[in-house]
Amino acid sequence: FLFSFQWLVPVIGKPKGPSRPHMNSIRIDGDIALGGLFPVHSRSGSGANCGQLKKEKGIHRLEAMLFALDRINNDQELLPNITLGARILDTCSRDTHALEQSLTFVQALIEKDSTDVKCMSGGPPIITKPERVVGVIGASASSVSIMVANILRLFKIPQISYASTAPELSDNTRYDFFSRVVPSDTFQTQAMVDIVKALRWNYVSTLASEGNYGESGVEAFIQKSREDGGVCVAQSLKIPRDPKREVFGKIIRRLLETPNARGVILFANEDDIRRVLEATKMANQTGHFLWVGSDSWGSKVTPVLQQEEVAVGAVTILPKRVSVQGFDRYFMGRTLENNRRNIWFAEFWEANFNCKLSRHGFKRGSHVKKCTGLERIGRNNSYEQEGKVLFVIDAVYAMAHALHNMHKDLCRGYVGLCSKMNPIDGKILLEYIRKVNFSGSAGIPVTFNENGDAPGHYDIYQYQMKDNFTRTYTVIGQWANKLRLNTRSMKWPSSSRQIPVSICSLPCKPGERKKIVKGIPCCWHCELCDGYQYQVDKYNCKVCHFDMRPNENHTECHPIPIVKLEWYSPWAVAPVFFAIIGIIATLFVVITFIRYNDTPIVKASGRELSYVLLTGIFLCYAITFLMIAEPDVIVCSMRRIFLGLGMSISYAALLTKTNRIYRIFEQGKKSVSAPRFISPASQLMITFSFTSVQLLGVCIWFIADPPHSYIDYDDQKTANPQFARGILKCDISDLSLICLLGYSMLLMVTCTVYAIKTRGVPETFNEAKPIGFTMYTTCIVWLAFIPIFFGTAQSAEKMYIQTTTLTISINLSASVSLGMLYMPKVYVILFHPEQNVQRRKRSLKAVVTAATMSNKFTQKGNLRPNGEAKTELCENLETQALATKQTYVSYSNHAI
Secondary structure (H helix, E strand, C coil): CHHHCCCCCCCCCCCCCCCEECCCEEEECCCEEEEEEECCEEECCCCCCEEEECHHHHHHHHHHHHHHHHHHHCCCCCCCCCCEEEEEEECCCCHHHHHHHHHHHHHHHCCCCCCCCCCCCCCCCCCCCCCCEEEEECCCCHHHHHHHHHHHHHHCCCEEECCCCCHHHHCCCCCCCEEECCECHHHHHHHHHHHHHHCCCCEEEEEEECCHHHHHHHHHHHHHHHHHCCCEEEEEEEECCCCCHHHHHHHHHHHCCCCCCCEEEEECCHHHHHHHHHHHHHCCCCCCCEEEECCCCCCCCHHHCCCHHHHCCCEEEEECCCCCHHHHHHHHCCCCCCCCCCCCHHHHHHHHHCEECCHHHCCCCCCCEECCCCCCCCCCCCCCCCCCHHHHHHHHHHHHHHHHHHHHHHCCCCCCCCHHHCCCCHHHHHHHHHHCCEECCCCCEECCCCCCCECCCEEEEEEEECCCCCEEEEEEEEECCCEEECHHHCCEHHHECCCCCCCCCCCCCCCEEEEEECCEEEEEEEEECCCCEEECCCCCEEECCCCEEECCCCCCEEECCEECCCCCCHHHHHHHHHHHHHHHHHHHHHHHHHHCCCCHHHHHCCHHHHHHHHHHHHHHHHHHHHHHCCCCHHHHHHHHHHHHHHHHHHHHHHHHHHHHHHHHHHHHHHCCCCCCCCCHHHHHHHHHHHHHHHHHHHHHHHHHCCCCEEEEEEEECCCCHHHCEEEEEECCCHHHHHHHHHHHHHHHHHHHHHHHHCCCCCHHHCCHHHHHHHHHHHHHHHHHHHHHHHHCCCCCCHHHHHHHHHHHHHHHHHHHHHHHHCHHHHHHHHHCHHHCCECCCCCHHHHHHHHHHHHHHHHHHCCCCCCCCCCHHHHHHHHHHCCCCCCECCCCCCCC
8 A cells, every 4th residue: 555655745955944834744854854743633533534632742742852853953962963854743643544644754765666757848757755754753642653663664664652651562573663762551550550559459440441552551450460469350441432421421330330449440541531530420429439540641630620529539650750941941932933833833822822813713702812922821821841741852862862873883973974874774773772871851861671661760649639629649659660659648538548448358357268259369258267277378277286276266276275083173072072981981891890700790791702892892982083083004004903893893792692592592492402612712712703804804905905094185175166175084985994894784783683583582591682672773873874974975074974973873883782781780780789699500401491491381371361381390480580689590600
């Protein structure tokens, strides 16, 4: 399409001639021509190429280039004897229009075939080629710069932008001839991410104008926030080109769908910003959104005009700048008379002073006055230097310094342009541009990196309310690879100094972990580290070690307190008291029996087995102290030995007694001969044989599993860790306890069976009935023990209940035996000694015969109508045995 381009009007004149308008462009003659692209007019919404005049972004910036050219051409040190010219075009804020206009810059590089062109006289035409543009200053919008850069790189024409900040332009493979004195949005987005973090926001939305600037800026912000972490984007919305009014209302409603994301990152042009603020006000959401604007907002008045209340608190960013004093004097001195080179200055004059230069501009009924030409900028109206003026000046100076250094190297000592710079090689010029280093208008060095980007230096502004009527931008910080933000000087809506929040989720309390919402790392649900968990880090809980428990807020673990049954505990006092009384009573019986060892009652009770039985009873009481004592190896060893031994000895002795009685009377039914193993020595051997089984089992247990104490952390590991306790105990499990007491229980049951079998034996000849009552009561005690002991396995007081239940049960068993078998004898011995006398001796044979006959006659008598047995033997026995006062008879030392 380049070759279809029609030639413009030929250039007339040469260097240092006056500037003149040229097809909606400004042309200034010079030895070297620079191109210029400025948004003199806004984009038209009616289908035309250009809209209204832009006073600040258009005219101010354009005049800044003219100002810089004047200064350079008057500078004897910079490019001496070389004049810079210019060709300045209006982009009309539209990339497609800018592309058409920029073709002007490459006209001189296009070879035009003129063989078919002839003059009317028949001779060849004389064609003057347009000036050769060696470099271009511009453009403003990133989308325009991208479009133009694609053309200029084909013809190797370097380009320096004063306002294009899109990160896409840093791609040196696609835009290798593009440079910029304004920092890239890569720095800007980093600064904006740092601002958001400094305000402790982590959940924001983004809003961008459609186009390279807005879309690439938001994309860079999202990418940077992901890389740095800690900031999430709730929504990323886009304002379409040429939006209708209702579009902004929909955008506000969309933003309100995530109410926690109050922070809104804006990469939009000033027209879109103003309409967004207007829609916010109409939605009655003033003060809800917290705006963070890019350099397109900066410190401009236009975006907030008539929307000041909604904009209060907005944080904006702008490349670091200073007001160029020389430009203010220059621009305020511009008039219609002395500024004829700017073809748009008359249009600016009318817009700036609200007047008309021509009669054709007047309308009936309008209040527009006629321009006198005597108006003055800054006197008849307000004036403030546009923010990018200094960057325009720096861009022109960067091109000039590159040309100056190139001339020094290629044209050493040559006045004017030498052959090596005529024409100028754009590729070599680009190398010199990338190497420039001089102090710019803001006092900051102007340099470029390998991608053509300038270093990032930004001022941070906030739009604040100074009083009820005054609102202005206030510098609150700077960014130069690092943010310095004065949060104390910040003011928010309602003049609050408290920084508002824009977070997705509130911080979790101590002991709570973050459960991240899928896909949104800044949003989470707080989950309590419950049970025995503690908070390892922000995102994880971990179970404490088995011997530890978490503190109250579950942030760390502490050792679980160790408990044991203390002597002063109510659970221990009762068994100990019971045991002491039992031991005293047992010792009292033993002492009484020893003192009255040769009396008939003691002899008739079987002295040897009585002492063995009393020893077992004593051990039953004594085990209480071992069960309450602090567990260690010795105590645990003694528990294993004596816990079942006392009961085994007691029940073995009782079983031997009942078995002896049973065998005597069973033998008597068959013959009058005495059964075997009924002597005292035999009875002791049988008792010790039964007991040795218990001891043998304990010995095997000792070998298989040596005794030791340990801390049981599971026994009282309650649902609430604060009540968890470790129990110091012996290694005797419930199963081991069952085995340990099981043999004693077997002896007890067997003894009970024999007691039942001997219940019919006459009381005169044996202790079967007291033993029977003893065993019945003991069985009841242990039957009650089982559900109490094992039914409390899940209780928090398990250790106390089970220990107390076990010791009380053993004590009761011993007390039943002691009370029923020996207390009556002691009572007779001490308080009725007259009954403790020997009446006559009878042989064992006679005893067996008498007992047998007694049983027979008793059975027959039960069959008689009157229930009596009238025999001599029966009468004799009744006379002897059923006397008014009972007597104890010794039968040749074979007591029953």
